[in-house]
Amino acid sequence: MDKFVTRLKRGQPSTSSTIPPVASSIPSEVQRDTNPSNINFNYMKAVPANRRPTAEYDPNIRDEVRRYYIQKGPCQPMNHDFPKTQFGKKKKTMRQFHPGWFKGRHSKWLEYSISKDAAYCLCCYLFKNEHDVVEIWEMLLRKRRNEKDKNESRHRLGASIEVARFLLRLGLPFRGHDESTSSTNRGIFLELLQWYGAMDQEVGSIILQNAPKNEMMCCPKIQKDIVDACAKETIKAIIEDLDGDYFGILVDESKDISHKEQMALVLRYVDKKGEVIERFVGIVHVNDTSARSMKETIYSFLSDHSLSPSQIRGQGYDGASNMQGELNGLKSLILRDTPSAYSTHCFAHQLQLTLVALVKKNSDVDDFLCIVTNVLNIVGASYKRRDLLRQHQAAKLEELLISGEVHTGQGLNQERGLQRPGDTRWGSHYKTLQNFIDIFPSILYVLEFAACECPNYIDRLTAESLVDKIKGFDFVFMLYLMLEVLKKTNYLNCSLQKMDQDIVNAMGLLNTAKQELQMMRDRGWKSLLDDALSFCNKHEIFIPKMDANYIPGKSKRRALDVTYSHHFRVGIFYPVIDLLLQELNNRFDTVSxxxxxxxxxxxxxxxxxxxxxxxxxxxxxxxxxxxxxxxxxxxxxxxxxxxxxxxxxxxxxxxxxxxxxxxxxxxxxxxxxxxxxxxxxxxxxxxLPVATASVERAFSSMKYIKNELRNSMSDEFLNGCLVCYVEREIFATISNDAIIHHFQKMKSRRAQL
Structure with a gap:
């Protein structure tokens, strides 16, 4: 110990007037620079009899030494066998130190040295020769308590933030039906917080029932404030990544589960690495969906995040009139303020609208899709028929495996379903028709079952009629024609949903799709007809003679002067492709x-x-x-x-x-x-944006977060949950310290963190 401690000479007084020079008098364990954290407290004595007087420490570090001993507390050996000592000259009595004195009013300052068998006062040791010793002592104790309370509050809030992180990244609900301590349905937030405390004893000792009743950091208001702080810090990180540069906006509107009109906003920009980035920054409830009202909402949002509308260099919308209107649409209003904010109609929506226009203009396509929709309605009308469809698929697959027509392997022979096609769901028609061909025997089996066993007469009649229609060559030909037509644009449809797609590539893919459609018109007739004939032979569907006169429907008296080959080729094949090409040329002319x-x-x-x-x-x-x-x-x-x-x-x-x-x-x-x-x-x-895929994904997430069981979520809470869920990659980079700092600044709080 001599190399760590500079001993005083015997008999030398220990007053401040006789202290040697600082460098020699301060032991090595406490010699330091101006940073108090360099003091090595591991060598400071806990036993009061062995401590150096506080007056021998340098004045610059004396308060640090005092604070250390206050935090460490008095030396109080509880389980020691205290010896008895003889007291008194005339009447000698045997007395001993009683450990009970460590409790009560003496607990904060009373100490005991085993080697000296003597009691000491920690307060007197720390503040010897100081005035108002008790006042200084109480002040430091309060400071110690405040720092301890502050640390506990910070750790308590940190535990709540960690639980909120987990729930936000998975899009899980926070609240329960009854959040009282005796409830068994307290909600995921409180249950997960309790589990977190059980796994970490240090956390468990300060949260929930172990926390002050007015500072549990888990009430509904605190939960919402935490979510809001997380969302605001996530958006702040996105804005910092944008760094005041030019950006484009992608805007769309949709109703949530509670029939409130919500407007989603996505920023598109090029980051410092040269990568195209699309970030969802918020969803806002709009009472008025007029273009002028939406413009004011967008400008207000940008202003709240220190973004200027003058930096907008691109706009992306769907085909709604309040967005695309040439006179008073949203794009026109923004263009008046920022002439370089050029707008593009979402390419994916235009592809879907092209198909819708094709349906409306061609009666054969319209009739075909109507039949497909009715088949889906009958097959999917009850769970019994859906189960029957699955069972027949499994039985048919087993037969094909035994016969060797199909092979097993990873990702092969997956169960097929029938997705209902929609006018606004991109690529839904292609997937439906593809599955229709793959599970045609199972669909036919379920329709025949419904035609015989359905309790409703109208449903039986409808099912029977559909069986006759889908077993006709006309239906099979249209099935393969539409599947082949949609296949030519499906790759373009999938490419448009990528965030980093640029408009030049999109136009190139569009031109490629047009060229493939033209090639199909010029040279694809024979292969299409062969596929339809092969399908009919496989499923025993009657095939008319191609050189015979065409007879519409089942009537033999209505034979036309054209052959079946001429009808399907000139009457359907060419017009459908020509209409599709014409619509593609008409709809993709919005960009200069x-x-x-x-x-x-x-x-x-x-x-x-x-x-x-x-x-x-x-x-x-x-x-x-x-x-x-x-x-x-x-x-x-x-x-x-x-x-x-x-x-x-x-x-x-x-x-x-x-x-x-x-x-x-x-x-x-x-x-x-x-x-x-x-x-x-x-x-x-x-x-310049290409498609609003990012906005569509945000709306899909909105329906996941705000569902039928959570239909009363406030707009602010929904926005916070949605931002953290959609941009969870950015949210994961936000530190708890940043969230705590934002949380503290939101309002005046009891606990100062």
Missing amino acids: TDLLLGMACLHPAKSFGNFDKKKVMRLAGYYPNEFDSNKLRDLSCQLDNFIGYVRGSDKRFFNMKGITDLAKVLVQSELHQTWPLVYLLIKLTLI
Whole structure:
């Protein structure tokens, strides 16, 4: 111990006037710089008889030493066998220290030294020669209690935040029917918090029943405040990632389970890595769905998060009139304020609307889809028929496995269902028709069962009629025709749902779909007819002679002057494809030709084979706020340098799939700083939205969070839950300290954290 402690000479007084120089008098365990945390308290004595007087410590660290001993508490050996000592000269008595003195009013300061068999006062040791010792002692004790209470409150709130994190990321409910302590249905939040306390004894000792009744940090208001703080910090992280740059907005509206109109807002921007990002930032209840009211709501939301509408460089909506109206639609109102905020009609919605228009204009397609819908209604009308459909599928699959027609393997032979097609559900018709072909025998079996066993006469008659219709060659031909037509656009439909899809790639995929439809019209007739004939032979469906006169329906008196081959080819095959091509051309003309041509010139395919400087410069002219006359001149020079470099020997610019990849490579190679204006133009191109898939996903999440059992959620609570659930990747990066800090600033609270 001598190397750690500088001993005083025997008989030397221990007053402050005789203290040696600081560097030599302060033991090594407490020598430190200006940071008190450098004191090594492990070597400080707990036994009062062995302690150094506080006056021997440097004045700069004396309060730290006092605080250490106060937090450690007095030395009180409870289980010691205290010896008896003889007292008195005349009348000698045997006395001993009683451990009961450690309790009661002496508990805070009374100490005992086993080696000296003597009692000490911790208060006198710490504040010897100080005035108002008791007052100082009480003040430090209060400070100690305050710090302890503050730490406990912080840990208590931290436990509630951890539980809220778990529930928010999974979209689970918080509240229960009865949250009293005796209830068995307290809700997931309280039950999970109790389990958390049981798993961690340190947490369990300060939460729920072990916490002050006015500071449990788990009441419904606290839960909502925690969720709100989590959501606000998540949005704050998104806004910081945007960093005041240009962005596009994706807006849509939908009703929730309680029939309240909700408007969802998604920001689309290019981050610092050159990646296209779409982030859901909130859902707002709107009483008035007019374009002007929605515009004010959007501007108010942007203002709340320090975003300026002047930074908007793209708008994406569905086909609703209040969004797309040319005169007073939402896009037009924003365009008046920000002329460079160009709007695009959601490509995926346009694909679906093209199909709807096709149905309305072609009676054969309309009749076919009507039959499919009626079949789905009959088959899915009862659970008994659904079970019958599954059982027949399983039996049929077993037969095919035994015969060797199908093989087993991971992901093969999955159970097929019949999804009801909808006018607004992307790709629903394609999946339905594909499954219809795969489980046709099972569908036919259930319809025949319903035609015989259904208790309702009208349902029996309907089922019998549907059996006759789907066993007709006309239905089979339309089934394969529509499946093949929808297959040509299904890849485009799936691609549009990707967040990083750019408009040039989308237009390229659209042109590819048009080319495939044209090829199908020119050379696909024979293969389509062969597929339909093969299906009929497999399922024993009557096939008319293709060179015979066509007879509509079952009447033999209504034979037409055209053959079956001519009717199906010229009367149905060609018109359906022509109508589809016409609708695709009509509906995808909302974006300016100059804009698209200029964007296409920046596409890196075939070593920037489509590059045209004039068209790119014309594209830059559509953004006058970003490219004035001086910057246009600089852009012209940068374009020459840029295209010469990327067409050179740098392999990083080879085999890129789109403008998105080009932006990433420019940032990774730090060449975006070499050609900042070129990169800015690429970024503006990427901001222009393609589809509202992110908004649709947000509405799907809304229906999951606010369901029939949680239909009374407040709008603020719904928004908080939805932001954390949809953007759980960002939410996972938010620290508890940030949430606690925001929680504390929300309002004046009893506990100061």
